[in-house]
Amino acid sequence: MKLAGAVIGQYFPGASVVHLLDPRMKILAAFAYAVALFLVGGYPGLILMAAALAAAVAVARIPARWLLRAIKPIVFLAGFTFIFQLFLRGGEVLASIGPLDVYEEGVRHGAFLAARLVLLVLSSAVLTFTTAPVLLTDGFSRLLSPLGKLRLPAYELSLMMSIALRFIPTLLMELDRIIKAQKARGAEPGRGGLVRRARSVLPVMVPLFVLSFRHADELALAMESRCYRGGRGRTVRRRLKLRARDAVFMVIVAVTIAAALLV
Amino acid sequence: MQLEKSPLPARPASARILLSTPATGNDPLSEPMIIFEDCSYRYPHAGALRPALDKVDLAIGTGELVAVVGANGSGKSTLARMANGLLLPDGGSVRVKGMSTAEPGNLDAIRETVGMVFQNPESQIVANSVEDDIAFGLENIGLPVAEIEERIEEALGVFGLEELRGREPHWLSGGQKQRTVLAGVMALQPGLLVLDEPTSMLDPRSQREFIDYIDSLRRDGTAIIYITHIMREAATADRVVVLSEGRVVADAGPREVFSDEGLLRSAGLDAPLPVRLSRALDAPVALTLEELVG
Ligand SMILES: Nc1ncnc2c1ncn2[C@@H]1O[C@H](COP(=O)(O)OP(=O)(O)OP(=O)(O)O)[C@@H](O)[C@H]1O
Ligand SMILES: [Mg+2]
Numbered sequence: 040m041k042l043a044g045a046v047i048g049q050y051f052p053g054a055s056v057v058h059l060l061d062p063r064m065k066i067l068a069a070f071a072y073a074v075a076l077f078l079v080g081g082y083p084g085l086i087l088m089a090a091a092l093a094a095a096v097a098v099a100r101i102p103a104r105w106l107l108r109a110i111k112p113i114v115f116l117a118g119f120t121f122i123f124q125l126f127l128r129g130g131e132v133l134a135s136i137g138p139l140d141v142y143e144e145g146v147r148h149g150a151f152l153a154a155r156l157v158l159l160v161l162s163s164a165v166l167t168f169t170t171a172p173v174l175l176t177d178g179f180s181r182l183l184s185p186l187g188k189l190r191l192p193a194y195e196l197s198l199m200m201s202i203a204l205r206f207i208p209t210l211l212m213e214l215d216r217i218i219k220a221q222k223a224r225g226a227e228p229g230r231g232g233l234v235r236r237a238r239s240v241l242p243v244m245v246p247l248f249v250l251s252f253r254h255a256d257e258l259a260l261a262m263e264s265r266c267y268r269g270g271r272g273r274t275v276r277r278r279l280k281l282r283a284r285d286a287v288f289m290v291i292v293a294v295t296i297a298a299a300l301l302v
Numbered sequence: 303m304q305l306e307k308s309p310l311p312a313r314p315a316s317a318r319i320l321l322s323t324p325a326t327g328n329d330p331l332s333e334p335m336i337i338f339e340d341c342s343y344r345y346p347h348a349g350a351l352r353p354a355l356d357k358v359d360l361a362i363g364t365g366e367l368v369a370v371v372g373a374n375g376s377g378k379s380t381l382a383r384m385a386n387g388l389l390l391p392d393g394g395s396v397r398v399k400g401m402s403t404a405e406p407g408n409l410d411a412i413r414e415t416v417g418m419v420f421q422n423p424e425s426q427i428v429a430n431s432v433e434d435d436i437a438f439g440l441e442n443i444g445l446p447v448a449e450i451e452e453r454i455e456e457a458l459g460v461f462g463l464e465e466l467r468g469r470e471p472h473w474l475s476g477g478q479k480q481r482t483v484l485a486g487v488m489a490l491q492p493g494l495l496v497l498d499e500p501t502s503m504l505d506p507r508s509q510r511e512f513i514d515y516i517d518s519l520r521r522d523g524t525a526i527i528y529i530t531h532i533m534r535e536a537a538t539a540d541r542v543v544v545l546s547e548g549r550v551v552a553d554a555g556p557r558e559v560f561s562d563e564g565l566l567r568s569a570g571l572d573a574p575l576p577v578r579l580s581r582a583l584d585a586p587v588a589l590t591l592e593e594l595v596g
Contacts, residue, residue, distance in 0.1 A: 050470070172430035172470065205430050208472040257425035260388050264418035265428075265439035265486065268410065274441040276450055 057099040062178030084299040109164035124149030176201035194270025335525035340394035369536035372545035373570035386416035417492030423479035457485040476503035
């Protein structure tokens with residue numbers, strides 16, 4: 040259980056075009072990409088989607104190591120998805136495991152679902168890898184701001200997101216520290232059978248929850264002391280400006296998705 | 303991660319953060335910046351425990367630096383949270399510039415007047431970079447963008463954070479986090495500054511520089527409540543308030559407070575080193591080593 044190595048919400052600093060794109064456009068593109076993944080009907084479309092993401096990764100020069108770490112938490116889920124689909128009937132029987140037959144159609148479908156899941160996770164990882172948390176927050180808050188007109192708490196929502204981004208690394212570091220402390224006392228969190236594993240994770244999770252509640256409590260006091268009163272009357276400090284490259288990017292995204300859905 | 307090399311620079315004479323309050327000095331006739339009157343507080347759910355604060359009377363004027371000392375659990379942090387209405391007294395009152403904290407309509411103005419720095423810097427950083435965190439309070443009070451940028455630059459300069467402006471909070475050292483928090487609070491130009499052990503994570507040199515900075519704020523008319531466990535720091539204050547089990551057991555000049563051995567012992571405190579040395583040498587009470595030698 041190597042959690043400090045996790046990369047949720049982490050930023051991979053760089054100066055590539057992908058890094059420089061307007062955060063709002065990147066968020067919209069990631070969202071459209073996720074939706075399209077679920078609408079794509081078959082392999083040709085999926086391969087096109089994968090190629091588009093690979094291009095973004097290459098341009099942003101994100102190391103393979105980071106990508107592997109990003110999908111590590113879902114390897115099991117993807118594996119299960121694949122195995123469950125194996126026995127779907129259709130096409131030729133490829134192999135027989137005892138009384139169960141593995142059909143060609145099952146393999147095909149299982150691989151499709153697993154690949155879709157991996158692409159989904161990778162695409163959101165590429166968004167956070169290439170967008171500084173500050174800009175990600177700004178982007179979300181700008182995109183949500185029309186909600187304010189509907190009297191929904193747009194600023195509060197984006198602030199929540201920002202605080203989550205702010206504290207995830209802190210909590211991961213604290214989690215790492217707790218695990219080390221437990222190990223020093225002979226515990227082996229995350230090892231052994233399912234029951235033992237669940238039991239050994241408990242002493243790690245409880246202190247973490249306590250810590251995060253304490254953070255939340257103190258943070259609320261600090262925010263109030265610094266004149267936090269919600270979004271009303273608040274200055275918007277940074278204005279985001281769309282540039283030509285953002286327009287080009289959105290055209291590429293639209294064309295890719297349209298092509299993936301039509302092939 | 304190593305501590306930032308650049309020290310807290312002496313503040314430039316032109317710095318506007320520091321000229322927030324007109325220097326009215328210690329005018330005994332003017333309304334004090336903050337008054338605690340017969341102020342008591344008991345935490346809910348604390349059962350039959352004694353109150354965290356017990357009939358505290360305290361007044362602090364502009365340009366006054368008051369150190370608050372006391373053992374763990376003596377009520378120092380509770381007192382701090384009373385100062386800007388985060389906690390409201392069960393009995394008695396707290397007034398900032400004449401405004402009672404019990405009146406909800408006053409809280410916005412009170413929070414703009416009182417700057418608060420809590421013990422743990424980690425949970426006081428809201429934003430995802432040093433610069434954005436300094437901006438947080440300024441944005442909240444709706445200042446124009448140009449003024450916000452100006453104040454950010456100034457705060458970055460005063461606290462030696464220029465090179466760390468874009469740094470994410472989890473890559474900051476403890477001392478750097480503490481400076482970020484201080485910068486964010488000072489950028490709001492508070493008239494009363496409440497500091498709860500603000501130097502606990504600073505290296506000795508930064509600690510000394512911070513004390514000098516605090517001293518210059520006081521000269522510009524900021525009222526300061528300085529909670530500390532470091533008696534050497536308390537000795538530089540105008541007044542030292544000793545808390546013990548929620549009660550003010552002393553409120554006098556540092557020389558007077560630190561000369562009273564019995565008082566300190568009953569409050570669970572030690573006198574600063576120079577005082578103990580002068581006592582051992584049977585010399586008159588000295589608050590600093592220079593004084594002892596000179
Ligand atoms: N949230 C809380 N709920 C219940 N009791 C509390 C709470 N916070 C503090 N107390 C109690 O109130 C008393 C005063 O606590 P306070 O935090 O003000 O002490 P302190 O002087 O700041 O101590 P320290 O030097 O450790 O920071 C203590 O007895 C403490 O146990
Ligand atoms: Mg305290």
